Amino acid sequence: MRRKKIYEGKAKILYEGPERNTLVQYFKDDATAFNNKKKAVIEGKGVLNNRISEFLLSQLNDIGIETHLIKRLNMREQLIKNCEILPIEFVVRNIAAGSLSTRLGIAEGTMLKRPIIEYYYKNDDLDDPLVTEEHIEVNGWASTLEIAQASETAFRINDFLIGLFRGVGIKLVDFKLEFGRVWNTDESRVILADEISPDTCRLWDTKDEKKLDKDRFRKGLGGLVEAYTEVAKRLGIMPEGSNIMEIKSGISKTIKLKKK
Numbered sequence: 001m002r003r004k005k006i007y008e009g010k011a012k013i014l015y016e017g018p019e020r021n022t023l024v025q026y027f028k029d030d031a032t033a034f035n036n037k038k039k040a041v042i043e044g045k046g047v048l049n050n051r052i053s054e055f056l057l058s059q060l061n062d063i064g065i066e067t068h069l070i071k072r073l074n075m076r077e078q079l080i081k082n083c084e085i086l087p088i089e090f091v092v093r094n095i096a097a098g099s100l101s102t103r104l105g106i107a108e109g110t111m112l113k114r115p116i117i118e119y120y121y122k123n124d125d126l127d128d129p130l131v132t133e134e135h136i137e138v139n140g141w142a143s144t145l146e147i148a149q150a151s152e153t154a155f156r157i158n159d160f161l162i163g164l165f166r167g168v169g170i171k172l173v174d175f176k177l178e179f180g181r182v183w184n185t186d187e188s189r190v191i192l193a194d195e196i197s198p199d200t201c202r203l204w205d206t207k208d209e210k211k212l213d214k215d216r217f218r219k220g221l222g223g224l225v226e227a228y229t230e231v232a233k234r235l236g237i238m239p240e241g242s243n244i245m246e247i248k249s250g251i252s253k254t255i256k257l258k259k260k
């Protein structure tokens with residue numbers, strides 16, 4: 001059956017869903033960095049991100065943080081609520097790294113005094129510039145109330161994820177969130193959308209600070225699928241002995257995913 005493609009992004013495709021106000025989110029194996037200047041196909045990445053993001057978003061749903069996730073459908077797809085994505089990336093940081101270190105000259109690995117949030121305007125032509133709350137408000141990308149609600153939720157998610165990852169020997173350095181607007185007759189609210197995965201977080205092993213995230217691709221370190229598999233194993237969502245080749249194909253029926 002051919003489905004209607006709604007949108008194709010760098011790492012995911014959105015298809016029309018089976019019911020009104022639903023979509024199917026498909027996780028590709030494509031990896032991109034530096035605004036599409038570096039590209040590769042990394043077999044198995046989509047399967048791992050689908051599983052990891054499903055796990056994290058369902059944990060958030062369980063603690064009362066509304067997300068777009070309805071359920072995972074198969075190894076590469078999720079059923080999600082359709083929402084109007086705000087054109088803003090909400091980046092939460094606990095430890096200096098990446099663009100924060102480069103822009104402000106703060107050594108990578110420096111613990112920040114408290115978690116901070118940054119806003120980036122999603123626009124490839126402009127290279128996703130860092131923007132202020134006022135830029136967002138005056139351009140009508142989101143209202144002041146929406147920014148406040150999404151930011152408060154982002155900090156709650158940070159508190160929850162720091163603990164969750166700490167418990168499995170991983171430091172949550174920073175991560176990116178996206179929010180979407182959903183309507184209830186004439187009232188709207190913002191809910192968490194997109195994904196939370198090693199593609200959108202910086203995750204360091206607590207013991208040796210080994211990078212278990214997309215920086216392995218950005219920095220050409222190799223071993224990306226192995227690192228994402230390690231994250232999934234530690235989260236208890238992949239049986240120890242499962243075969244990376246099976247994950248890579250994304251079609252194996254032999255991988256028994258543990259039920260919560």
Ligand code: UDP
Pocket residue numbers: 089091097098099100128174175176199200201202214
């Ligand atoms: N990030 C992301 N998508 C983007 C930009 C950033 O998921 O388009 C994530 C990135 O993986 C990291 C955090 O947001 O966990 C902060 O990224 P940073 O601003 O340091 O940018 P980068 O160094 O990745 O260019």
